[in-house]
Amino acid sequence: MQNSTLTTGQSKGEQLLFLTDDQLRQGIELMFFAYRCFTADPDRILENYAYGRAHHRAIHFINRRPGLTVNDLLDILGVTKQSLNRVLRQLVEDGLVDSRVGRTDRRQRNLFLTDKGQALEQELSASQRVRMRRAYSTAGPESVQGFRTVLEQMIDPDLRERILRMMETRA
Amino acid sequence: MQNSTLTTGQSKGEQLLFLTDDQLRQGIELMFFAYRCFTADPDRILENYAYGRAHHRAIHFINRRPGLTVNDLLDILGVTKQSLNRVLRQLVEDGLVDSRVGRTDRRQRNLFLTDKGQALEQELSASQRVRMRRAYSTAGPESVQGFRTVLEQMIDPDLRERILRMMETRA
DNA sequence: AGTTTATGTCAGTCTTGTTGACTTTCCAAG
DNA sequence: CTTGGAAAGTCAACAAGACTGACATAAACT
Numbered sequence: 001m002q003n004s005t006l007t008t009g010q011s012k013g014e015q016l017l018f019l020t021d022d023q024l025r026q027g028i029e030l031m032f033f034a035y036r037c038f039t040a041d042p043d044r045i046l047e048n049y050a051y052g053r054a055h056h057r058a059i060h061f062i063n064r065r066p067g068l069t070v071n072d073l074l075d076i077l078g079v080t081k082q083s084l085n086r087v088l089r090q091l092v093e094d095g096l097v098d099s100r101v102g103r104t105d106r107r108q109r110n111l112f113l114t115d116k117g118q119a120l121e122q123e124l125s126a127s128q129r130v131r132m133r134r135a136y137s138t139a140g141p142e143s144v145q146g147f148r149t150v151l152e153q154m155i156d157p158d159l160r161e162r163i164l165r166m167m168e169t170r171a
Numbered sequence: 172m173q174n175s176t177l178t179t180g181q182s183k184g185e186q187l188l189f190l191t192d193d194q195l196r197q198g199i200e201l202m203f204f205a206y207r208c209f210t211a212d213p214d215r216i217l218e219n220y221a222y223g224r225a226h227h228r229a230i231h232f233i234n235r236r237p238g239l240t241v242n243d244l245l246d247i248l249g250v251t252k253q254s255l256n257r258v259l260r261q262l263v264e265d266g267l268v269d270s271r272v273g274r275t276d277r278r279q280r281n282l283f284l285t286d287k288g289q290a291l292e293q294e295l296s297a298s299q300r301v302r303m304r305r306a307y308s309t310a311g312p313e314s315v316q317g318f319r320t321v322l323e324q325m326i327d328p329d330l331r332e333r334i335l336r337m338m339e340t341r342a
Numbered sequence: 343a344g345t346t347t348a349t350g351t352c353a354g355t356c357t358t359g360t361t362g363a364c365t366t367t368c369c370a371a372g
Numbered sequence: 373c374t375t376g377g378a379a380a381g382t383c384a385a386c387a388a389g390a391c392t393g394a395c396a397t398a399a400a401c402t
Contacts, residue, residue, distance in 0.1 A: 018312045024300045025235075026338050027307070027315075028209075030322040032228070033334055035206045036249065037326050038199075052357050057203070064196075070380065078207065083359055085381065107368050107379045129195040135324035136198070139317065141189045144198075146310065146317020151201040153306035155208050163204055167197050223388055241349060254390055256350060278348045278399045 041127035049120065054079075054087045056124055059113065062097060063121045065166065067110040069102065096120060212298035220291065225250075225258045227295055230284065233268060234292045236337065238281040240273065267291060 042056050049055075061076050062068065070088070074081055088111075091097040096117035102108035113121060136144050152160055213227050220226075232247050233239065241259070245252055259282075262268040267288035273279030284292060307315050323331055 018315050019304055019307055021300060023315075024303045024307070025296065027303050027319065028231075028296070028299050029235075029334065029338070030319060030326075031206060031209055033330060034322040034325040035202060037330070038202055054358060060199075064200075079358085080360065081380075082361085082382085086358080089381090105369075105379085109380070125196065125199070128199050129192060131325060132195045132198050133190055135321050136190055136195070138324045139320040142313070143317030143320040144189050144194075146314030147321035148198065148201060149310040149314040150306050150318035151205040153309045154205040154302060155201075159204060159208070163200065167200070225389060242347090250389085251391065252349070253351080253392085257389080260350085273348090276348080276400070278397095280349070 038128065038131065041131055042124045045124055045127055051090075052087075054083070055091060058084065058087050058091060059096065059117060059121045059124065062111045063113050063118065063125075066112050069108045069110060071108070073111065091117070209299065209302065212302055213295045216295055216298055222261075223258075225254070226262060229255065229258050229262060230267065230288060230292050230295065233282045234284050234289065234296075237283050240279045240281060242279070244282065262288070 039053060043053065046052060046056060057077055058073065061073055065072070070081070070084070073088075074084055077084060088097065088099070092099050094116075095114055098112040098114050098117075099109045100112065102110055139147070152164070155163065210224065214224065217223060217227060228248055229244065232244055236243070241252070241255070244259075245255055248255060259268065259270070263270050265287075266285055269283040269285050269288075270280045271283065273281055310318070323335070326334065
């Protein structure tokens with residue numbers, strides 16, 4: 001009975017045993033727990049600054065793509081402008097983010113991290129990289145390749161395309 | 172310059188190139204986007220029932236370990252009892268969860284899904300399993316193994332132990 | 343009998359998301 | 373040059389879901 005519930009339309013060949021509902025459910029739980037640990041590190045740091053996860057995300061992607069517009073960021077984060085604006089205003093007020101009027105289109109705002117912002121970004125991402133590095137090196141390169149492949153496939157195709165393009169065109 | 176920032180103490184051998192800061196950052200972003208897509212499916216379903224992600228998590232683990240106590244669930248979810256209680260009370264009121272007084276220790280409450288609860292669980296987890304199955308089958312068994320290995324390593328050791336034990340002792 | 347444990351509850355706060363309405367700025371098409 | 377609409381910012385109100393702290397109750401343990 002155990003581990004034998006095959007998914008619809010799957011033959012019982014050994015090569016497909018990783019698609020049982022049980023295996024899928026285990027993957028689902030691993031995602032839940034891993035993500036929680038993954039966000040716990042920066043969350044602890046953010047407490048000291050009275051910021052939240054939303055601030056972290058903004059800082060991360062501004063660092064990733066310096067000069068991106070508010071609309072770009074909205075697109076990436078998938079939240080409303082009102083929600084992002086609250087966070088962004090704080091970061092600008094606190095001198096972590098520089099919001100410059102667009103040169104070609106002056107309606108737009110190009111976002112940059114200040115030195116202070118970069119310092120926090122470094123601190124936050126360092127804490128996550130420590131965890132990733134440990135997991136990667138314990139698991140080994142082949143596992144990491146598989147990890148990346150599956151995660152990519154979990155992302156909606158149109159979003160995946162945008163992300164992969166973003167990752168290629170790195171600073 | 173690109174993709175060449177080695178992490179502290181890493182030799183430049185090809186076998187360790189997957190530990191550059193860039194690679195780690197890409198892993199971090201993949202986690203962010205994949206998790207968002209991963210939760211988007213059940214979130215859409217939950218809207219129809221006026222429930223949130225917290226309800227989903229409770230339902231998931233009650234289904235996973237029928238008869239678990241409130242304390243067990245608190246331990247797994249890592250939230251406060253006040254936070255869980257709000258959710259649990261709703262689920263009991265709405266007839267999705269059955270809270271029975273413990274037989275050996277009558278202070279405890281053993282939690283079970285009702286038929287109605289199981290139906291919703293099925294609907295929710297099915298939507299996630301569709302995504303997982305698609306990702307798994309596209310990526311292939313070797314990638315899935317790597318995916319699982321890395322995720323396990325991302326989880327704090329003590330929590331990891333408990334989870335793996337939970338996965339083994341499946342219903 | 344007193345203490346600890348498991349659970350439940352009330353009140354209040356915070357972050358982060360939402361919607362809706364409105365203004366300002368500015369580009370571009372008519 | 374005027375005007376329509378897009379981009380951005382702002383204000384207000386609200387909800388979910390996390391938190392803390394205090395307190396209640398029942399049961400079990402010592």
